[in-house]
Amino acid sequence: MIVKYNRFGYLIGEGFSNVFKNKKSTGASLMIMCATMIIFGIFLMLSENINHFVDDIKSEQGFQVFIETDATEEQIQEVGDKIRALDGVSTVDFKDKEYAMNFVKEKFGDKAELLDGYDSDFFSTSYIVTLTDLKLSKNVQNEILKFENIKRITSSDETVTTLLAVANGIKIVTAVILILLVIISIFIISNTIKLTVHARRKEISIMKYVGATNSFIRWPFIVEGMIIGILASAISILIVGGAYSLLAEQAVNNSFMIKIGLSLLSFKDMISSIIVVYMLLGIGIGALGSVISMRKYLKV
DSSP: OOHHHHHHHHHHHHHHHHHSHHHHOOOOOOHHHHHHHHHHHHHHHHHHHHOOOOOHHHHHEEEEEEEEETHHHHHHHHHHHHHSSTTTTEEEEEEEEHHHHHHHHHHHHGGGGGGTTGGGGSOOOOOEEEEOOOOGGHHHHHTTTTTEEEEEEOOOHHHHEEEEEHHHOOOOOOOHHHHHHHHHEEEEEEHHHHHHHTTTTHHHHHHTTOOOOOOHHHHHHHHHHHHHHHHHHHHHHHHHHHHHHHHHHHTTTTTHHHHTTOOOOOHHHHHHHHHHHHHHHHHHHHHHHHHHHHHGGGGG
16 A cells, blocks of 8 residues: 555656656646637637527517407416416516507607507507527417417517527537647647657656556656646636636626627636636646657557
């Protein structure tokens, strides 16, 4: 048990020693990883905010169910209860005849006086329905049309389709960019660490001659790569977090953002997921880069 512990301690210690011993290669790897992870962070937070915008807009998208003008209050209430009971329905907001008349007057604008001869009984009551998932829009509408006392349904299906296409497009583009960044990072880090390995090729050859296993030789370099990855992640989080917080604070007070009713996610809202993603990414890239860079020197 003591031997295993000492061996583990040696491998970890060698990894830390390599980080400080090879300052040039460590610095180069650190800068490259920081640059890559900052770009990664920009796209990640951009993606999170765009998805947040889309979700906000989607949550406000729905359709309007108009009730027959001669329907009784009991029948109107029954329709509302049936709509609320449908799967996928999020909110059901009742709009009376007075609301309908005022809405039409607003649409008429300067010509609203044309409606002076009409009272609210001329207009229909309605329900504005929002959904938990916009993909269910068509199915829910078809179910509602089966109910009695339904006059018509108005919806913005084209807007819904566009929003879903935008959301899916953003996810695909972001995923492709992030995958490319990871591949580029692994390639650059492996080549950078390879310089360190090359400088110690004689030491590695001697270790192999005296019976050291490949894993025993490899682990200090893997630990080195993981340490560099953790350091790069921490530095990148501080830089990206600080810059994003400043930009988000300015965006909150931006008149255009206020006018359109959209807001950015705060860094606190994303910090936990960013830390997990960055640490996994940093450790993974560092370790994998080290493994790749060692292959040539561990061949028998």
